Amino acid sequence: MIEGPFWMLALLLTPLVGGGLVWVSRTRAQLNASAAATGAASFGFLLFVLDQVLATGPTFAVGGLLYVDALSGLLLLVITLVGLASLLYSIDYLGRSGSPHEASVPRLRRYYGLVLLFLFTMYLVSEANNLGLLWTALEGTTLVSALMVGYYQTRRALEASWKYLILCSAGLAFALFGTLLLYLASIRALGSGASGLDWTTLVQAGGHLDPGLVQLALVFLFVGYGTKAGLAPLHNWLPDAHSEAPTPVSALLSGALLNCAMYALIRVDAITLRIPGFTLTHWLLLIFGLSSVFVAALFILVQHDLKRLLAYHSVEHMGIITLGLAFGGFLGVFGALYHLLNHAVTKAALFLIGGNLALQAQTKDLEQIQGALAAVPATAIALLLGGLALGGVPPFSVFASEFVILTAGFTDGNAWGAILLLVALAIVFAGLIGHLVHMLFGGNPSRHYLPGLRRAVGASIGVGLLMALALGLGLFLPNPLSQLLHGAVQAVNG
Amino acid sequence: MTSFATLALDLAAASALVTAWICLVHRRITALVDTYAVQSASLAVTEGLIAYLYSAPDLYLLALLTFVVNALVLPGVLRRVVRALRVNRMVNTYASVRVSALAGLGLLLLAILVVGPVVPYAEVSSAGLLPIATAILLIGFFLLISREKAVTQVVGLLVMNNGILLAGIALTYGLGLFVELALAANLLVLAIVARIFLARMKESFDHVDVDALRSLEG
Numbered sequence: 001m002i003e004g005p006f007w008m009l010a011l012l013l014t015p016l017v018g019g020g021l022v023w024v025s026r027t028r029a030q031l032n033a034s035a036a037a038t039g040a041a042s043f044g045f046l047l048f049v050l051d052q053v054l055a056t057g058p059t060f061a062v063g064g065l066l067y068v069d070a071l072s073g074l075l076l077l078v079i080t081l082v083g084l085a086s087l088l089y090s091i092d093y094l095g096r097s098g099s100p101h102e103a104s105v106p107r108l109r110r111y112y113g114l115v116l117l118f119l120f121t122m123y124l125v126s127e128a129n130n131l132g133l134l135w136t137a138l139e140g141t142t143l144v145s146a147l148m149v150g151y152y153q154t155r156r157a158l159e160a161s162w163k164y165l166i167l168c169s170a171g172l173a174f175a176l177f178g179t180l181l182l183y184l185a186s187i188r189a190l191g192s193g194a195s196g197l198d199w200t201t202l203v204q205a206g207g208h209l210d211p212g213l214v215q216l217a218l219v220f221l222f223v224g225y226g227t228k229a230g231l232a233p234l235h236n237w238l239p240d241a242h243s244e245a246p247t248p249v250s251a252l253l254s255g256a257l258l259n260c261a262m263y264a265l266i267r268v269d270a271i272t273l274r275i276p277g278f279t280l281t282h283w284l285l286l287i288f289g290l291s292s293v294f295v296a297a298l299f300i301l302v303q304h305d306l307k308r309l310l311a312y313h314s315v316e317h318m319g320i321i322t323l324g325l326a327f328g329g330f331l332g333v334f335g336a337l338y339h340l341l342n343h344a345v346t347k348a349a350l351f352l353i354g355g356n357l358a359l360q361a362q363t364k365d366l367e368q369i370q371g372a373l374a375a376v377p378a379t380a381i382a383l384l385l386g387g388l389a390l391g392g393v394p395p396f397s398v399f400a401s402e403f404v405i406l407t408a409g410f411t412d413g414n415a416w417g418a419i420l421l422l423v424a425l426a427i428v429f430a431g432l433i434g435h436l437v438h439m440l441f442g443g444n445p446s447r448h449y450l451p452g453l454r455r456a457v458g459a460s461i462g463v464g465l466l467m468a469l470a471l472g473l474g475l476f477l478p479n480p481l482s483q484l485l486h487g488a489v490q491a492v493n494g
Numbered sequence: 495m496t497s498f499a500t501l502a503l504d505l506a507a508a509s510a511l512v513t514a515w516i517c518l519v520h521r522r523i524t525a526l527v528d529t530y531a532v533q534s535a536s537l538a539v540t541e542g543l544i545a546y547l548y549s550a551p552d553l554y555l556l557a558l559l560t561f562v563v564n565a566l567v568l569p570g571v572l573r574r575v576v577r578a579l580r581v582n583r584m585v586n587t588y589a590s591v592r593v594s595a596l597a598g599l600g601l602l603l604l605a606i607l608v609v610g611p612v613v614p615y616a617e618v619s620s621a622g623l624l625p626i627a628t629a630i631l632l633i634g635f636f637l638l639i640s641r642e643k644a645v646t647q648v649v650g651l652l653v654m655n656n657g658i659l660l661a662g663i664a665l666t667y668g669l670g671l672f673v674e675l676a677l678a679a680n681l682l683v684l685a686i687v688a689r690i691f692l693a694r695m696k697e698s699f700d701h702v703d704v705d706a707l708r709s710l711e712g
Contacts, residue, residue: 143683143684143687146687150691162691166638170635173651174635177628180658180665213612213615216608
């Protein structure tokens, strides 16, 4: 077995190598094969990375600039799963000739190139130990994904991507300012050294950091990374960007990218948990979490666009994860990280399924999508299962993690927070079921439906994989995964 | 010599602040871009003087980098965008010039209130660099949210970045060369991405006012 940083570097560089393959591909078939192979290779390397993390613990690379522990491993897992499914779906959505959004070869090359570059920046977020590098990688994700949101170059897509680019960059500027203040706290506690911005150093410094300085830093960091994670009231850009992007990109934005920003917040949370008597993080998490679930609940009730509906669900679930972190303790953090994984696979699957339904119905307007169950039964049943999973119906995994988070709230003295969360969940559930019933059973199925994706082997494998996890993780948590989650909780709580 | 350099540092930092404020009162885009260039140059001078006063040779390189990227390349890109896309030359605002000017002063006060308690912690405490940097950050943000034109919003973002750069110097002599290089690279990519977008907007709408972007609500 290979020791040291080999596997984590291999995983990090795979999307770049894949991007190189895409660059030299001449035909449509070569492009699709390069993309699929990159997704599969990433998955292979990921298994070795996770195996190493579980067997030997955290690994450093490039002189401590990069670092992989169980928490990074969890994020790498999420990115790789959603990335693989999105790449496979892309082949049927716009990659093959005759696919519904068939792209010309140059456009397809650019599309795959951007997706793979996007995956690279997200891997860099997961593996960055230096908080400055983490910030740079997150800004990189914004720049790359903004180009993908504007892929269709329609008026609406351009509006959405510009808003996304400007608001997230401005938000991240505040996060950088917060990072600076954190660095100052580190220098004051440890003296100036090159490693003062490393997460591993900051976590160890914990109790020596000046609480006043960290509080100021925290406010800026929350505003910055909270914007990027789509937490209300900083979520304004999110429904636009997620709904105007091409479907596989929506799945990546919602399933993978939001979690990268949430991961940055979790790393910051972990640092402040080491400071005795430091409560500001708890309150910020609680306030942002509650406002996210309630704002999302209201917009879900009145929503009239399928993809925007799913986008507001992302705001809701980011809020739930935030609340889990706020409740804290073993259960709270475990629930939050478990929910991060469950939401990622469920929501990515739903975006992909919803994208196919929108193709078949030729609209994203919830008013106009009716009687889908009779017209396109396969898609409709997938949508129903995905919707129930997202709404937190047992035995799906989202239910399991929401249950853990609520338990944490009730047992660790945050009963009011847990009760408010329950209220929001009830509103969201009612809204979601209303929309589902309308889409599947409502009206008469006279509306003309198109076939949607045809001979969609890749898309079926991608969606099937995600849906199997959305269900399976609720029934049974395999031992390695359970170990990974426990390790990640330990990285946060110490 | 040292006392002269200290005085010069005060002046350069003040110039960075005042030019940020002047960005708020311009009505013409080209003038706004020029002011941003002057602001970046003031920042580069500030960095050079700190390098001299505090014997931090790394900062000379950072000063050079700031001058080349922020004062020369980025304004150059923006001017070309304005010319090539024939952007309407006037800055349209949601907030009037008078309100913007007052807001700028208010943000300076806010910055002093927020970071005042932290000032004694800074490595470079002269010239109230930290409150100035924070004020520049906030003024840049105000510029970004109160202006209609896409080009103006980019300038707002760049002004914010200048504020952060100055804060980095004031607090810690910068974040280390590696991170600084990464930041500069980020700014360049941002400029390229913005350029691509503006060209597409021009193609699609025949103008680059963000005001026309109103179709996504709710």
